[in-house]
Amino acid sequence: MDHSAERSLSTYLTGFALAVVLTAIPFGLVWGGLLTGTAAYGVIAVAAVLQVVVHLVFFLHLNLKSTPAENLFFLGFAAVLICIMVGGSLWIMMDLHHRMM
Amino acid sequence: MADTSLASNVLEHEERQSLESREFGFWIYLMTDAVIFALLFATYVVLSQNSAAGPTSKEVFDLRHTAGETVLLLLSSLTFGIATISMVAGKGGRVVQWLFVTLLLGLGFLAMELIEFRGMIQEGAGPDVSGFLSAFFTLVGTHGLHVAFGVIGICVMIGQVLVKGLTLPVRSRLVRLGLFWHFLDIVWIGIFSVVYLPGVM
Numbered sequence: 001m002d003h004s005a006e007r008s009l010s011t012y013l014t015g016f017a018l019a020v021v022l023t024a025i026p027f028g029l030v031w032g033g034l035l036t037g038t039a040a041y042g043v044i045a046v047a048a049v050l051q052v053v054v055h056l057v058f059f060l061h062l063n064l065k066s067t068p069a070e071n072l073f074f075l076g077f078a079a080v081l082i083c084i085m086v087g088g089s090l091w092i093m094m095d096l097h098h099r100m101m
Numbered sequence: 102m103a104d105t106s107l108a109s110n111v112l113e114h115e116e117r118q119s120l121e122s123r124e125f126g127f128w129i130y131l132m133t134d135a136v137i138f139a140l141l142f143a144t145y146v147v148l149s150q151n152s153a154a155g156p157t158s159k160e161v162f163d164l165r166h167t168a169g170e171t172v173l174l175l176l177s178s179l180t181f182g183i184a185t186i187s188m189v190a191g192k193g194g195r196v197v198q199w200l201f202v203t204l205l206l207g208l209g210f211l212a213m214e215l216i217e218f219r220g221m222i223q224e225g226a227g228p229d230v231s232g233f234l235s236a237f238f239t240l241v242g243t244h245g246l247h248v249a250f251g252v253i254g255i256c257v258m259i260g261q262v263l264v265k266g267l268t269l270p271v272r273s274r275l276v277r278l279g280l281f282w283h284f285l286d287i288v289w290i291g292i293f294s295v296v297y298l299p300g301v302m
Binding site for chain 2: 008009012013015016019020023026027030031036040041044045047048051052055056059060068070071074075077078081082085086089090093
């Protein structure tokens with residue numbers, strides 16, 4: 001796994017700048033109380049997912065060309081597992097909570 | 102002569118392959134670690150409203166403190182990246198310098214987290230008070246423990262770069278430690294987005 005060639009300072013600085021912006025947006029939003037309720041949760045969630053992608057691409061150097069297929073496969077596998085387990089747990093517990101009210 | 106150079110070529114090839122499979126193994130470990138954190142997140146979300154007449158998230162979280170921790174961790178990801186670039190360029194001295202900066206940022210993060218935990222426990226918001234606080238301390242504490250191990254790893258790698266120089270195995274270990282460090286920053290994105298920001302809203 002030699003992707004040393006793609007590692008340059010500009011890659012890290014771009015990733016860092018994007019991460020700062022994607023951190024500042026949700027913090028500023030909550031701090032200033034600009035949005036509340038579902039809209040605020042939505043913005044926080046979108047900023048978080050985008051920032052995870054930024055970290056994966058610019059810091060962990062994932063890309064579809066040079067990253068070995070096995071690594072991407074395991075990332076996908078973990079993502080599916082997480083969706084099933086977290087989504088399933090929350091679905092069941094929220095439903096239970098709703099019925100106990 | 103030809104035989105010995107062939108033998109050393111084969112050996113180097115073997116070594117590279119073994120290091121590559123270790124990096125793949127480490128990647129699998131990171132994915133399983135991601136599953137652990139995901140389940141701790143799910144536990145936290147389920148329990149986050151159950152404060153059992155104890156302090157609620159609005160009363161115990163301080164967003165300024167969280168912002169400080171976020172800045173330290175994000176900066177440390179950048180400085181580790183610069184250390185990796187220096188490693189590729191073969192500058193051992195630079196690698197040690199940037200690893201040292203990363204170490205200080207990591208220690209700063211841990212110190213802020215410990216101050217936060219101590220303050221919460223002193224105010225009567227310890228992990229034994231409610232389901233919300235148990236889940237909070239488990240999730241954020243597990244992340245903090247990972248950062249502590251990362252800090253130990255950075256100390257070890259500073260020592261290895263100084264003593265052994267940038268040999269092939271040392272480079273590989275440094276790359277794996279970098280994966281671990283950047284991964285912890287990704288988990289922290291989840292923590293401030295799921296725990297702290299919704300907690301003060």
